[in-house]
Amino acid sequence: MNQKSRAFALLIGGALALSAFAACAPDSSDGTTEQDAASDVRICYDNLGGGYLDDSVTKASVAGVTVVAGYNAAGTRVDDAFSFSIATYADGVFTAVSAGTVVYRTADGELGTVEVVPAYVTDPGYQYSGGNVDFDESGGEEQLGHTHDPSLIEVQGSDGRPVYYIFSTGWNNRSESVTTGGMTYGNAIHVSYDGMKTWMYLGRTFDWETRDEDFVDTKAGRFLYSEGHTAEDQGFPSGGNGYSASDAGWWAPDIVAKPDGSGYWLYTCVVDGSEYANGRLEGLQLDGESRLYSRACILLYESETLDAGSFKPVMDENGEQYAFVQCSIPRTGESHDVNAIDPQIIFDEDGNMYMAYGSFGSGNYLLELDPATGLRKDGKTQWVTHDQIREYIEGDGGIQDLYVETSDAIGWKHEYYGTNISKQNMEAPVIARHDNVTTMDENGTVLEENKTYFYSMHSYDGLADNYQMWGGRSESVWGIYRTTTDQGIVYNVGPGNGANQGNKYMGAFTWHNKSQGNTELDIILPGHNDLFTTNSGVSVAAYITRQSGNDGNFVTQLHQYYLNSYGQIVINPNRYGGEIDRAVTAEELFAYTDGGKFKMVVSLNQQDTDSGKRAVNTSRDVVLTQDPDDGNSGSIYDGSQASGTPIGTWKMYGDGYIVFRFETTLKGSNGGDSGETVYYGVVRPAWLGDQNRSGFTITCLGQTGSNTRSMSMFMNNYSTMTGSGIVGE
Template sequence: MLNKKIMILLSSIILLLLSAFAIMFYFNNDQKPKTLQASQYPSPPAETPIEKVTTEIIHDESKWTTNNTHDAEIIKVDDWYYTFSTDYKVAGTPLPGIQIRKSKDMINWTFVGRVFDNVTAEAKIWTNGGSTYWAPDVVEINGIFYLYYSVSELGTRNSYIGLATSTSIEGPWDNQGSVIKTKEGDTFTVNAIDPGIIIDKDGRSWMAYGSYFGGIFITELDKATGKLKNTDEEGTLIAQRQNNDYAIEGPAIMYNPDTDMYYLTVSYGWLEDTYNVRVARSESIQGPYLDYNGKNMIDISDGSFDTGTKLVSSYAFNNDSGWLGTGHNGLLQEGDDYYLTHNARVGEDLYWSHLHVREIIWTEDGWPVVSPERYAGKMKKPIESIKTENIVGQWEQIVLSRIDDSKATSTTLHLYENGKIDDENGEDYWELKGDSLKLYWYEPGGAPNDYWIDTVTVLPQWDWENWQPTLVFTGLSQDGTAVWGKQLPLEDKE
């Protein structure tokens, strides 16, 4: 009899233990995602986390890496990536020259030097003493490098775009004089700064340029000289804001042969805080350029706040002060891979300006979006597909409002194993097909078919804020709002 009671007691204890283990197993699986293999994530970009503010390097250009970068344009030559940028220095006076840096991986950058020691006499006289070069762009045509630069009298249309050429990307450079000059009171409306050069699908050269004054124009270049094909014309207006109270500048254009479309990027906002990058596309390089919602980039009827599909703007994930002034972008196409560069100022000290490089991901309907994390290299072993078990868990989400350009912060998002969002019994839910994740947000009577839908792409990236591998998502909401996400936490798994 005693043995029977002991057996029943032992059986009860075993059942209780098994139940406890089952509950723990379910809880842990519900809270933590099953990660990919380590080789399927990018490697750490450095041995230890990279500090955003490092005062000891202020006067040592050899250690600047991404620091003190502004208005950088990017080009690949042989096995090197190069950026040319406006001279900038924390707690110092900018020098006249154009900064050059190079990198093998777009992560670790070496300072090469500067183009020119002083502004040319012609440009200085035209701009009433302009002392520095702004916003360069460089392109290679038939073995010759064409470097376009700006000089301007701040706050006026007394501006000058010039050209220098070289047979070597690192120089020396020969100045070729002006490409276009504008002056207060002339017959032009454009402001001659911020050149962005693009070779179209037919091999013709074009320059997009301009700023607050009159907006962004595009004009054809003479490939033999690199200068304007029609010297007395400013070109075609392709983007503008309502007036000079609303910033627009820094144009760049890329062509995607898969969509047979041209994509215009411009920056809105003020460079120290609200700077943000917008995109629109066109079947013709001369426009019209329409955003995700079909709005023409020259349409100022609504004040142009909601014109242009936002790609990146000031933001902060948890455990980090975030980044401000995320604008003035450059574009790079390398085979099937596309990248966007832009300025970024440190959240806790906006005088520190860094270079950011981000992967561009294309939506199913042919729109570019960018990774919420900076580029940290390619994964060593490509993934075949993201699985549902990889998605389950806690995420941070950032929504980049089309209207509000102030710093966007993250909120917590929980994706449950049963397909629900935040509430296991709620109406919001998610679906995964391949690497495409759809988030369904229930709003009966307000949304089409009662649900707003965010469509995002999931991919492995390096988490710069928490210094670990992670999964991220990036995409657009139903109304063309950029949506970012980052998964937390992650287990170590080989």
């Protein structure tokens, strides 16, 4: 496919503003949404006719452009030359009419889009089947089955509309072709042409047939399978452990556009494939040693396109592939080590480039890169030996010296591994940047304006035992990343440990009282997520979830996220269905809610799954009532009726913001204590998978006193919406 990269926000890390006064986009003085030329913007039309919308979400000001094409909701080009059936254009203002996309051209020839979506999201048409096919990667499926460790990128298609790609972990059967859908070398690629709702498998970044030589004979292959070992079977692991070089896998990529617009960089990690299998611990056994080692390294590939099979290694002047980070980790014994996996790229507001990565036992790390070359800025791209690696870890001034067993020891630097940004048992760091953040309290007092914040997320615990998404916020890309109260850092001892710190954005949970025949998945072991913002301002968290009761089946899901009035990330608990990010008023919320009833999920510092890999955190019913003298505030009651003593109060303010205050710390469905009495969040439209209909969701993050942990809380309303597409088939 012949597509050019869109430089608008992706080249500086995908950072767009999510402001306290801009639910969709910056407002102009006449109340319309105002955008610069050659940008992408989303507006909405009132598909229920309730009259709750204003011009800030139904109009967009883009002056001096020419409409060139229109596409309806199905993606078909419309005959209307001026696309008035989708949006009218007069006096430099687009006004929403019906679902679709208008493409326009600026005076200098650049293309931009105005996407019109329903104010109340309609059936996205991506329901799960309820069978194993939901977890299948190939065959042109609509879902992201068998897709692990996602990384997103957006490009502009040849017709001006956005196209989205997900790059993910590849699997390790080298005998399959790059495009067959079988397991093979390289990372998997999926594409979406309908705004990230449905996806199609394309192939792999490269495979055995597209390589210049056998992987075992490359520098990376020799490091993984023979460096430091001189036995006759050099090139393969020793010790009779049964795994071999064909077990290598390419994990957890990050795909980014080159800042000069010449193509794409693919940061990925290759791992040796050793594991605990057939009752035996696997790994590389070195001469004269009894312990086994597991190895990985982070590598760089490049391509002018995003086509399957097009990526080639970035080589030095000697024809060897550059190395970013390497590890050689003992398979037994306690060790605060560094694992060379899970690279993620972030740009700061000045265009400086960084890579977060790792790890597990000692936390995650950050290195600065050169945006001109994509390589380490410090020039440390030469391959190192096993002995050098162990010296970096165990020698004087090494990682194990720097690692101090206190929760406030964070932010130290190592000459090879970089700056420590989180601590202990976690992996898969991702950092997102948001500019022009304005914050306010519930009284409407502006606290900060035009701030730039960096947000980190990390996967706590093991991917098959208690994966959860935690993190923090910082004014610097280097950290320190802190909780909503500024009292905690990103620190994980283990499931439910009282010393754990950080913002818990999402853990495993299930909705009770699902609609009849509902096939929506429970959230099971969520983690290894990407944070991504489109050119039109939609921010999504893409993460792995697993089949309830079977952690071997997994799928990637996308959920929209927002910033609450304090500028903290809150994640929509429902899958992204194309819904617009717009403020919802209390009047509108209660107009479409059955008797003020909601389902509520309370996150806890706990093990979120049982031994059978099923969610132990279940939603429960609560009722919100409105104060007769102030419809923007009221009480909250436990149960399905507003009876007895309320457990707290709520108040809506600003652009769809909400605050909850509870009389005592809020409890989960199993009686566990969240430790929270105060939550700040947003109210937004959503496709409610548990009810298979359009409705509203409330998503919050705790901000209580001097807590070092901040817990998320979600609600879905019992929706009464009806109409065309409002209820799923």
